[in-house]
Amino acid sequence: MNQLYANNESETKQVAQELAKFLEPGDLILLEGGLGAGKTTFTKGLAIGLGIKKVIKSPTYTIIREYLDGRLPLYHMDVYRLEETGGRDLGLEEYFEGEGVSIVEWAKFIPEDLPTDYLQIKLQPAGQDLMEREILFHAVGEHYNQLLNLFLEER
Template sequence: MFTLLAKNEEETMEIAAQLAQLLEPKDVILLEGNLGAGKTTFTKGLAKGLGIDTVIKSPTYTLIREYTKGRLPLYHMDVYRLEDVGGDELGFEEYLYGNGVSVIEWAKFIEEELPDAYLTIRLVPAGEFYENREITFLPTGERYATLVETLRGILMKEGQ
């Protein structure tokens, strides 16, 4: 686990783009944070790092947005609307165990569907006008522990 501070949206996106360089098929990223915390901004950075140049929008009303024109497909999910019903029988396993990267917002509503290993990224607005973001990387499983240590080394080298 480690936490760093992004001073603006551009830094948030650059950190995400660096992470994207390390991602592989079947990787699962859980984004945590309140409304306006920067979850979609972080996803935009992941998409940029994966070579996806499509406009990235929040999937709040569609549940899942698929972006397939990059190094790896990106599946951006917002499962907040499943709070009362859960994710049974919605086919999440096709995404989670498919050939792309799954990014899930509000994953606590589909915990039963999640794989055993994943990377949780917590975004918390900080600073006088909430322009900064504290970004905390919380790995679950050996693959993600290694990934986080590699990312930490890259970001520390670049002075993030």
């Protein structure tokens, strides 16, 4: 597992913005981390990197938010509320196989609905400052291994 550190929200966004350069249609990112870990902040950075101008909001109550005005569409999903029911009836595969980038928060609640290949990013507190984050990357599948290697080489 590869790791980076961010000292504040701005650096967390910057890491995500840099990653966005390497994303392609159909890419899937699973964002993990507790409440307040920086998942939405990371998504905001990805959106900036994709050229999305709209304000990014957490999709906690809507489950899926679509942002279509960037280099690639961004589908931001928070599936925390699907812990009991799963995501079978939401048509998630249409997003995962579509022309955009899908970001899924709390993916552990829908394992049977996920593709076999993805990039998992875990955000967790690091250090004394509450804004410091350790960002852990885990690529599953050849495509995501290549993507992660290209991203890390450029850093």
